[in-house]
Amino acid sequence: MTATTAFREGMRRTNGAPVLLAGMCILTLLLALPLALALRAMLEAHLGSSLVAEQVASRADYQWWQEFLFQAAGLGTTFVPSIIGFGAVLRNLDALLDNREMATTIAGVTTGWLLIWSFLSGGVIDRLARSRRTRAHHFFAAAGVHFWRFLRLGIVALLVYSFLFGWVHPWLFDDLFGRLTGDLTVERTALLIRLAGYVIFGAVLIFFNVVFDYARFRIVVEDRRSAIGAIAASWGFFRRHFARVIALYLLNGAAFAVLAAAYGLLSPGAPGAGVTMWIVLLLGQAYIVGRHYLKLVFYASQTSLLQSALAHADYTAAPAIEWPDSPAAESIANANPIGP
Amino acid sequence: MLPRVAMAITLLALSAPAAPQQPAAPENTAMAAGTGQPRSPRNANYRILARLDPSARTITGEEVISWRNISNRATTTLQFHLYYNAWRDTHSTWMREEALATGESHGAIEPEDAGSIDIAEMHVTQTGNESNLSSRLRFMAPDDGNARDRTVVEAPLEAPVQPGETVDIRIRWTSHVPRPFARTGAIGNFFFIAQWFPKIGVLQDDGWNCHQFHASTEFFADFGTYDVQLDVPKGWMVGATGREMARTEAAPDRTTHRYIQEDVHDFAWTTSPDYMERRARFEHASLPAVEMRLLLQPEHAGQEARLFASTRAALRYYGEWFGAYPYRQITIVDPAWQSGAEGMEYPTLFTAGTRWLEPAGTRDLEDVTVHEAGHQFWYGIVASNEFEHAWLDEGLNTFSTARVLEQAFYPAYYSRRYFGGFFPLVFKDLPLTRDVDGNRMPSYRQFAESDAQSTPSWRYWPGSGGFITYDKTALWLGTLEHMLGWETLRRILSTYYERFAFKHPRPDDFFRIANEVSGQDLTWFFDQVHRSSNTFDYAIELETPDEDASTVVVRRLGEGVFPVDVRVRLEGGQERRWRWDGRDRWTAFELAGHARPLSAEVDPEHVLLLDVNRTNNSVSARPAARAAANKWSLAWLIWLQDHLLTYGFFV
Numbered sequence: 002m003t004a005t006t007a008f009r010e011g012m013r014r015t016n017g018a019p020v021l022l023a024g025m026c027i028l029t030l031l032l033a034l035p036l037a038l039a040l041r042a043m044l045e046a047h048l049g050s051s052l053v054a055e056q057v058a059s060r061a062d063y064q065w066w067q068e069f070l071f072q073a074a075g076l077g078t079t080f081v082p083s084i085i086g087f088g089a090v091l092r093n094l095d096a097l098l099d100n101r102e103m104a105t106t107i108a109g110v111t112t113g114w115l116l117i118w119s120f121l122s123g124g125v126i127d128r129l130a131r132s133r134r135t136r137a138h139h140f141f142a143a144a145g146v147h148f149w150r151f152l153r154l155g156i157v158a159l160l161v162y163s164f165l166f167g168w169v170h171p172w173l174f175d176d177l178f179g180r181l182t183g184d185l186t187v188e189r190t191a192l193l194i195r196l197a198g199y200v201i202f203g204a205v206l207i208f209f210n211v212v213f214d215y216a217r218f219r220i221v222v223e224d225r226r227s228a229i230g231a232i233a234a235s236w237g238f239f240r241r242h243f244a245r246v247i248a249l250y251l252l253n254g255a256a257f258a259v260l261a262a263a264y265g266l267l268s269p270g271a272p273g274a275g276v277t278m279w280i281v282l283l284l285g286q287a288y289i290v291g292r293h294y295l296k297l298v299f300y301a302s303q304t305s306l307l308q309s310a311l312a313h314a315d316y317t318a319a320p321a322i323e324w325p326d327s328p329a330a331e332s333i334a335n336a337n338p339i340g341p
Numbered sequence: 342m343l344p345r346v347a348m349a350i351t352l353l354a355l356s357a358p359a360a361p362q363q364p365a366a367p368e369n370t371a372m373a374a375g376t377g378q379p380r381s382p383r384n385a386n387y388r389i390l391a392r393l394d395p396s397a398r399t400i401t402g403e404e405v406i407s408w409r410n411i412s413n414r415a416t417t418t419l420q421f422h423l424y425y426n427a428w429r430d431t432h433s434t435w436m437r438e439e440a441l442a443t444g445e446s447h448g449a450i451e452p453e454d455a456g457s458i459d460i461a462e463m464h465v466t467q468t469g470n471e472s473n474l475s476s477r478l479r480f481m482a483p484d485d486g487n488a489r490d491r492t493v494v495e496a497p498l499e500a501p502v503q504p505g506e507t508v509d510i511r512i513r514w515t516s517h518v519p520r521p522f523a524r525t526g527a528i529g530n531f532f533f534i535a536q537w538f539p540k541i542g543v544l545q546d547d548g549w550n551c552h553q554f555h556a557s558t559e560f561f562a563d564f565g566t567y568d569v570q571l572d573v574p575k576g577w578m579v580g581a582t583g584r585e586m587a588r589t590e591a592a593p594d595r596t597t598h599r600y601i602q603e604d605v606h607d608f609a610w611t612t613s614p615d616y617m618e619r620r621a622r623f624e625h626a627s628l629p630a631v632e633m634r635l636l637l638q639p640e641h642a643g644q645e646a647r648l649f650a651s652t653r654a655a656l657r658y659y660g661e662w663f664g665a666y667p668y669r670q671i672t673i674v675d676p677a678w679q680s681g682a683e684g685m686e687y688p689t690l691f692t693a694g695t696r697w698l699e700p701a702g703t704r705d706l707e708d709v710t711v712h713e714a715g716h717q718f719w720y721g722i723v724a725s726n727e728f729e730h731a732w733l734d735e736g737l738n739t740f741s742t743a744r745v746l747e748q749a750f751y752p753a754y755y756s757r758r759y760f761g762g763f764f765p766l767v768f769k770d771l772p773l774t775r776d777v778d779g780n781r782m783p784s785y786r787q788f789a790e791s792d793a794q795s796t797p798s799w800r801y802w803p804g805s806g807g808f809i810t811y812d813k814t815a816l817w818l819g820t821l822e823h824m825l826g827w828e829t830l831r832r833i834l835s836t837y838y839e840r841f842a843f844k845h846p847r848p849d850d851f852f853r854i855a856n857e858v859s860g861q862d863l864t865w866f867f868d869q870v871h872r873s874s875n876t877f878d879y880a881i882e883l884e885t886p887d888e889d890a891s892t893v894v895v896r897r898l899g900e901g902v903f904p905v906d907v908r909v910r911l912e913g914g915q916e917r918r919w920r921w922d923g924r925d926r927w928t929a930f931e932l933a934g935h936a937r938p939l940s941a942e943v944d945p946e947h948v949l950l951l952d953v954n955r956t957n958n959s960v961s962a963r964p965a966a967r968a969a970a971n972k973w974s975l976a977w978l979i980w981l982q983d984h985l986l987t988y989g990f991f992v
Binding site for chain 1: 528529530531615638640677678679680696697755757759760761763764766768769770771772773776777778782783786787883940942954955956957958959960961962964965966967968969970971972973974975976977978979980981982983984985986987988989990991992
C-alpha cells in the first residue's frame, strides 16, 4: 500500500465513521464549553450595564479589550486580540513550536483532554482498524482494555516529550540559536537559522510521534499488552517502511496545512453582529470539525498502512472482547436451566 | 592608530579661525532670521578628531571644547559626562537601575562587550595659560553617591571661570565601543556611535547640571558648533550629525569624513560597509526645503518609500503646527537587526526601525520614524533637560507623533508576530486609531500611580518611568486639546517652540505659556496631571426605583479631580445634561417627571483621556453585555478547541 493509498483508505474509513467524528467533536466541545462559559461570565461582569457593550457586541473594540485585560486574571488573560480568526491558529501553533507557557486553567483542560483522548483512542483506533460499525459497548470496552496499556505508553511518551520540550527545545532555540545569531545583523539569515531549527526539532518530534503512534496502533491491532514491546515493534515497522511512513505523515501534515490555509483565506476575522456573527462562528466550528476529521484520517490512514504491511492482508484489530455474564446472571442461569 | 602628532596637527588646523575646510554656505540655522545673531548661544563648541578601529572596537580621539560660561556665576570646576562608562561593569548606576527595571541582574559584561571611556590627558587654556588637569580628575556621583559610577568626572580649575569667560579644553581619550546598550554600540560591521566623547555638563545659575547616566533618562547639553573628523576604514559609509563638508584619504585604507553643524547640542554618527544610500527632498510651499539622506540596510530595500514618507510627514506637520525645521538636512539611519539602535534621536540624525517582514497596515515603522524625526523639534531644537524633565520632549513628542499618524497614516492595524517573532500577522479587524492606540492609555494604565510626573525624571522608578514620561503626557495633552480645542493647544505649542528654540526650557515655562495663550489659569489642571500621581476614574449608575423617578449617581473612584459633564438620554429622543465639578466622591441628579432614561454617561465626549476605566463611564437601561459576552466567548471557544487539537498532536 502506498502512502497515497493509505491516505485515501484513511479518508474512506473516517467517512464511514460519522458517529465517531461527531462524538469527538462533541467531546472537545464539552470540555471547552465550561471554560467558555466562565469567560463569558467574566466578560459580562466587566461590561455590566455599560454602553460600551453595544460596541463590543457589534465589533472588535480594542480600547475596551485593553481595559478588560488590565483587570483580568487567570482564564481572562487568555482572551487576547490574537484569538481572532486565523490568529487563533497561528497563536496555537506558535505556542506549541515555541514552547510557550499556558495559563493554569488552560493547562488543566489540556491535560484533561489528553487523558480522555488517551482513554478513547483505544476505541477509536479499534473502530477505524475494523473499518466497520461497532456498538457503543464494544467501543468503550476496547477503550477500557487498551487504556492502561496506553497509559503506560503515555508515561514513556511523557518522559520523551518532556525531555524534548524541557531540554532539547531550550537548547536549540535559546542557547544554540542565540549563539548562532548573537552577532548577526541580517534578519533574513537569522530567520533561515530559525527555520532550520524548526526543521530539526520537528524531525525529532515527528520521529518520536510516529514511533508512539504506531506503538498505539500495534497495541490495538495486535492486542499487545506490553507498551515497551509495542514501542520496539513500532520502531521495527518504522525502520522497514521508513519512506511510506514519512510520506504518509507528510501527506497528513499537508492536509492540515490546506485546511488551515483555507480557514486563513475564508475566515472573515472578528465576528460582527447578527447574521455575520453567526457566519463567522459557524465557519470557525466548521474548521474545528475539519481538524477533528483530519485527526481521525491521521489515525485511520496510519492504521491501514500498518495493517497492509502485516503478515496477512486481512490482519485486523484484536478479536471483539466478549465479556462473561455477571456472577448474578450465572447464578440465575444455573438455578433455572432452560430446556435440555 | 593615527600618530598623536598628526592628530595634534590636525586639531591645531581645526582650531584655526579660517580653516580652509570651513563650510562655504551657511546653514539655515547659522543666523536667526534678520538678527545677524547665531540662533543658539553656541557656548559649547567641539572640534573632534576621532579614529575608529573596528576590529578592536575602539575610538581614539582628541577634542577641543571651546566653552563659554553663560551662567551668572563663576565656577572653579568643570564637569564632564563620560557616558560610555555606564557599561564598564555592572556596578554603574545605569546597570543597577536597569537591573531594578527588569528585575534581573545583568551577568558580568564580557570585556569585548563592555563600554568605556578613558581620558588620557586634559589641558585647559584659560586667559592664555594652559594647565594640565589630567592628574586632578576625580569621578563623582552627584545623584546617588555611587562610588563605583564613573559617568561623571570633575576637573578642579586653577582659577575660576568668570561669567562670560571662555576656556579651551583639550582632551585626549579612548573609548571602547560596547556591544549595544541604550541604542549605542557595535554589532558585526554596524557601528552606531552616540554619547561617545567626553562631553561638558551644563553650568546653570544654581551650579553644574551634570547628572550621572541613568537607565531611564537621556541627556542634556549646551548648544554649540560641532566640527568633527571621523577616520574610518575606506569604503565604509558614514552618516553623522550635520553635513559632510570634506572627505579625504587619511591612508591607503582609511578615509576621513568631516562633518560640521552649528547650533546643535550633540553629535552622533554611524558607519558600516553594508549601508545603501538613498536621497530624497522635502519640499513645502511655506517651509524650507530639507535634504533627506537615508542609510538603509540592504534587506530593507523596498521600504525606503515608507521611511521617507514618514519623515516627510513629520517635517510637514511639525513644521506647519509648531515651526519650521531649521537645518538643511536630516539623516535617517536604518539600523541593523539586533543592533538595539532603533528609535533614537540626535540632532539632524535619527534612527528609525523596521523589520525584514513589515507588511503594510502595521504602524510600527511609521510610528518610530515620525517620532524620532519629531524629536528634531522637541529635543533637538527645544532642548529641555532630559535628565530632569524628560516629559517635556518625550511627552510632547509622543502627543505630536500620534497627531501626525492620525493625519497621515491611520488607520493602521493591530499586528502580532509569531514563530520567534519573525512572522507578522495583521488583524484588519482591529484598527488602531489615535484614540485607541496613539494616546497610549493601555501602557499608562498599568503604572499610572508609580510616580508624580513632577519628580525629576532620573528619580522615577526605572521600570515605569517611561510610562509617566511618554504616555501620561500624551494623555493629558490630549485632554487639554479636548478642553481648549486644537487651535488653542497648537498655539500653546508653537509659542513654546518659538520662544524656547535653541534654549533650555523648564516645566514652568511651558505652564506659563499654556496659561498665557489659553487665557485661563490652568494651574489646577497641571496640579492634577503633573504634580501628582493621582489617577482619574469617574463612574456612573442609573437607579430607577419606580416608573416616574430615576436617579443618576456619578462617582469619583480615583483620586484625581476633573470637572465632567453628565448626559442622560431619554425616551423620545430627549436629552438632559449637567456639569459637575467632580470634587466630591459622588453626586446625584434626579430625573423626576421626565421620560424614562435610556442611558447615562459621565464625560460623554471623552474629554478626560486620563480616565483609566471608560467602561464604567456609561450605563444603559438595556444592557447589551450578554450579547457581547456570548459573541466573544464563542469566538474564544474556537481558539480553545483549536488549542486542544493542536496539543492533541501528542496523543
